[in-house]
Amino acid sequence: MTNLLKIEKLTCQRSNNLIFSNLSFEVKKGNNVEVIGSNGSGKTSLLRCILGLVEKKEGKILWKGQSVKESKHSFLKSCLYQGHELALKPSFTVLENLIYSHLAFGLKEEKILSALREVGLADSKSRTSSYLSTGQLKRLAIAKWLMGDHELYLIDEPFASLDQEGVHLVHKTIKKLNSRGCSFLFTSHKCSQVDSQEIHLDDYL
Structure with missing residues (x-):
């Protein structure tokens, strides 16, 4: 099975505070890794470190066998990152948000509408995003997963x-994308019961 992302003895710190150390794992094609930890354990910092947004202190981050710095363009093109801030424009409609975020892919409107149907937002396509509930905004963010051509989420x-119902949607969407050969590296406070390798970040202090 193809190894997409490999983390080797990664150590990260913020100012002089150690966040985690000596962390190693692999994300293989079509598989998932779930990073579990309490608030402040470094889950978000790990994702940002992999993306190069937070500087690592020690260790290696490899994308298909190459340093992510050497293969930065290929790596970033192949990934979809979704943080706590969902990168949605509140003044845009549901449909406009998806069109705007995927302009570079030249997607046809029918594919976008298909994604909205899958997350239960097709009837809200003309609704301004600022009027959506938190759960609906999360569903809109999940619709982004179904668009584009990403290898790693x-x-x-x-x-x-x-x-x-939303939790079930996430499970279903991850499973669907896994069947296409896509992989997920995601964080959580507790085990989500997604079919995945579990990394307990509190063990790497």
């Missing part, structure tokens, strides 16, 4: 602020 707390 880096998702911070995908289950936060979701009801049981």
Whole structure:
């Protein structure tokens, strides 16, 4: 099975405070890794470190066997990152948000509408995003997963602020994308029961 992302003995610190150390794991094609930890354990910092937004102190981050710095363009093009801030424009409609975020892919409107149907927002396509509930905004963010051509999804707390139906949607969407060969590296406070390798970040202090 193809190894997409490999983390080797990674250590990260903020100012002089150690966040985590000596962390190693692999994300293989079509598989998932779930990073579990309490608030402040470094889950978000790990994702940002992988993306080069936070400087690592020690260790290696490899994308398909190459340093992410050497393969930065290929790596970033192949990834979709979704943080706590969902990168949605409140003044845009539901449909406009998806069109705007995927201009570079030249997607047809029918594909966008198909994604909205899958997350239960097709009837809200003309609604201004500022009027959506938190759960609906999360669903709109999930619709982004179904668009584009990404190999790796880096998702911070995908289950936060979701009801049981929303949790089921995340499970279903991850499973669907896994079947296409896509992989997920995502964070959570507790085990999500997604089929994944679990990394307990509190063990790497």
